[in-house]
Amino acid sequence: MGLPRFKRPGGTIESSSNLYVANCGPAVGLTFDTIEAVFGAYGPVKGVYLADESGTRVIVSYHEERSAESALKALSRRACPELGGRSLHIQYSVHSVCQTRNVNANQYLGELPSFLSPILEKMSLFQKLGYAETVLLDQLTVNEYPPGVGLSPHIDTHSAFEDLIFSLSLAGPCIMEFRKYSTGVWLTSPDTLNDEEAQNSEKSSKFLRRAIYLPPRSILLLSGEARYVWHHYIPHHKVDVVNDTRIRRASRRVSFTLRKVRKGPCECEFPEYCDSQK
Structure with missing residues (x-):
């Protein structure tokens, strides 16, 4: 709408x-x-x-x-x-005075909460994995997930945030799927993608699928192709299957997603997926 x-x-x-x-x-x-x-x-x-x-x-x-x-x-x-x-x-x-598809980089809401300092310190060590720049994050999104509630497939807007996106899972575990859609299919808006595909996602010919298990207190890092090309998604169900073991989701899961706001257009290597390069 x-x-x-x-x-x-x-x-x-x-x-x-x-x-x-x-x-x-x-x-x-x-x-x-x-x-x-x-x-x-x-x-x-x-x-x-x-x-x-x-x-x-x-x-x-x-x-x-x-x-x-x-x-x-x-x-x-x-x-x-x-x-x-x-x-x-x-x-x-x-x-709002202006309409935009991205976050307003000039609308500064203050420092990140102080209780995140130890977590941010750990995240800063990721530069040792080969990233040239120090990890400086300035945007936080907190989401709460009751049992059975997931996340629809989407790619975070290229022009809104820089390359590194961290997600901290607390309280309960879940499965997160990554989907690389075939040509043209990815253009579908995240809020109109058919979540019913999740029930038979391994059989779908519309996308490649990879799934990982996110235990409590784990940190996920999205970068490069995983951040810019692959949709990420959490199935809407109450039980996850991990290595043939059924794991019931906790009564509550909370995610902290940390990013860095992009101050200019995105110049990534994936122009066909990039809103700045269309």
Whole structure:
């Protein structure tokens, strides 16, 4: 339903007819129609929009402020059965002056949380693997996954973030799949790719598939072709099969994804997949 026409507020907003809703969106298996139906219980919804390229945050725009206020009080920080049991994090939002497909590199929201310092220190050691530049990360996304909730196939926007993307898994494990789609198929928007393929993904002729197991407290690094070409995806189910062993997902999984915001166009070696080089 479009890209952001609103933005997350930098300070406190007393009231607004627009809500910024985190832990909610197509990348976690929730369609715009489903989101609108749930929030529509509190008043007529003008529209539901992506808040950014992650697909895990949306803007719900009401016609009246009192509808937004009712929804915020009823849904914020509470598990919502109609939305896959996800705990939503909601605050008021405001109109954005500019529309963009990328993060706003000039909209600095402050330092990363201090409790991440030991983790960032460990990540900085990855330069010893052959990366020329020191790893300096300045963007953090936190997502919470109840049992059975996954992540739709997507590639992080090239022009939004630099090469290295780190993902820290906490609380519970999961399987993450990587898919390299055949020519033309990858052009499909991440929120419209058919998740039903996951049930028979090994038999699909549309993409190559690789899967890895992410145990709790593990760090995943995406770089090069894995970051720029392969979609990453977490199946929407409650049990993963690892080496013929069935592993039930925990009651809660939390991921910390850390990136570095790109300040200019992407000049990667994969122009056919790159929004900067189209």
